[in-house]
Amino acid sequence: MAETPSTMxxxxxxxxxxxxPEPATGNQVSLSDYSGKPLLVVFSCNHCPxxxxxxxxxxxxxxxxxxxxxxxxxxxxxxxxxxPADSPEKMVELARQYGFEFxxxxxxxxxxxxxxxxxxxxxxxxxxxxHRLVYRGxxxxxxxxxxxxxxxxxxxxxxxxxxxxxxLSREQIPSVGCNIKWRADNAPDYF
Numbered sequence: 001m002a003e004t005p006s007t008m009x010x011x012x013x014x015x016x017x018x019x020x021p022e023p024a025t026g027n028q029v030s031l032s033d034y035s036g037k038p039l040l041v042v043f044s045c046n047h048c049p050x051x052x053x054x055x056x057x058x059x060x061x062x063x064x065x066x067x068x069x070x071x072x073x074x075x076x077x078x079x080x081x082x083x084p085a086d087s088p089e090k091m092v093e094l095a096r097q098y099g100f101e102f103x104x105x106x107x108x109x110x111x112x113x114x115x116x117x118x119x120x121x122x123x124x125x126x127x128x129x130x131h132r133l134v135y136r137g138x139x140x141x142x143x144x145x146x147x148x149x150x151x152x153x154x155x156x157x158x159x160x161x162x163x164x165x166x167x168l169s170r171e172q173i174p175s176v177g178c179n180i181k182w183r184a185d186n187a188p189d190y191f
Contacts, residue, residue, distance in 0.1 A: 003143075004120040004179040007190060008136055011170055015039065015131035016115035020075065020105035023088035024095050029103045031131065034071040038162055041125040042074045043118040043180065044104075046094045047085040049144045050177035051121050057150045058122070058139060059098040065159055072102035077113035078121070078181040086181070113180055114188045120177035126158055134162055137172035 019030040031039075040062070044051050062072040078086040088106050095104045107113055116125055126135035135158035142148040154173065161168045182188065 003176045005174040005176050006123050006136060006138075007117045007119045008172070008174050009117050009125065009133060011133055011136075013133040015041065015125070015127045015133070016112070018075075018105075018107075018112045018115070020107055020112060021088075022103045022105050024092045024100075024104065027103075029073060029105055034073075034131075036129055037069065037071045038129050039071040039073070039127045039131060040065070040159070041116065041127070042072070043077055043113055043116065043121055043123040043125075044074045045076050045078045045083075045086045045121045045178075045181075046090045047083065048121040048178040053142065053144045054122065054139050054150050054152070055094075055098055057152050058155075059100055061152045061156065063099065063101040066101055068159075068163055070159060070163065074100070074102065074104045075107050075112060075118075076104065077107035077110045077118065079110075079183045079186075080108075081183070083181045110180075110182060110186050114186075117188070117190050118180055119190075120175060120179055122177050123175050123180075124155060126155075126162065128162060134158070134168050135172060136175075138175045141173075143176065 140153045142150040
């Protein structure tokens with residue numbers, strides 16, 4: 001389990017456009033579906049120990065935040081040929097198991113992950129209503145095996161500030177997780 005940190009995309013970056021399928025419903029979900037609404041984009045997967053460590057807490061948090069006006073999408077960009085546990089069928093199972101009330105999208109080409117400069121799972125990108133980046137960092141300080149309780153404290157503070165119209169601290173701690181499983185012919189150039 002090699003720790004890979006977030007690339008920490010520059011604050012103020014405009015959210016790259018996306019339109020991806022949601023395996024659970026067969027719908028296409030696009031950035032434009034969240035026009036004028038703050039949005040949390042999370043790169044994730046089905047099998048990463050870092051994701052599984054926080055997934056119950058994150059699902060509860062994300063479901064509640066949606067009811068407060070935050071758009072939430074989770075995106076799986078892993079190579080499913082090399083990592084069949086991340087297949088679209090397994091995505092549907094994970095979404096059902098944890099009661100996702102938000103779309104869990106499949107980035108088969110890995111182009112969306114590359115456009116966001118995503119590096120790890122989980123990798124969080126919080127955008128304001130104009131879809132400018134205001135937070136990219138950890139969910140909290142908990143990691144598998146470090147005995148810190150999962151709280152979502154960093155993410156909750158960022159979302160609370162955003163939804164209250166308050167400025168967010170520019171001092172943000174990178175998310176850490178498993179590296180995105182890039183196809184051999186598709187590794188990004190930002191590492």
